[in-house]
Amino acid sequence: MNLFFKVFIIPGGLLLIFMLLSLIRLVLGPTIPDKVVALDTINTLVVAGMILVGAAYEEVIYIDIAIVYALLSYISTLYIAKYLEGGPKK
Numbered sequence: 001m002n003l004f005f006k007v008f009i010i011p012g013g014l015l016l017i018f019m020l021l022s023l024i025r026l027v028l029g030p031t032i033p034d035k036v037v038a039l040d041t042i043n044t045l046v047v048a049g050m051i052l053v054g055a056a057y058e059e060v061i062y063i064d065i066a067i068v069y070a071l072l073s074y075i076s077t078l079y080i081a082k083y084l085e086g087g088p089k090k
Contacts, residue, residue, distance in 0.1 A: 008052055008055070008056040011052055012049065012052055015045050015048060015052065018041075018045055019042055019045050019046075022038045022039075022041045022042045023038070023042065025037075025041075026038035026039055026042065032084060033084070036077070036080050036081070039077075040073065040077050043069070043073035043076075043077075044073070046069065046073075047066045047070045047073070050062050050063070050065060051063060054066065
């Protein structure tokens with residue numbers, strides 16, 4: 001394993017630790033908004049992880065996938081917020 005990949009192990013490990021902490025908040029969160037914020041945090045960390053992998057392997061496709069995943073994550077957060085507000089208005 002060369003030095004280039006060793007540089008990415010520490011940030012990757014930190015991202016995993018932060019994801020586990022957010023997963024704990026997702027499971028134990030006392031309110032629904034706490035759980036939604038934890039899920040959104042996990043999605044953001046997944047996007048950061050994809051960008052990190054893309055930088056480590058020098059592949060642009062991971063960045064493109066991260067952008068699409070971030071867009072879908074944003075839309076799902078908006079949908080959940082609208083549902084918690086009272087559902088779609090007719």
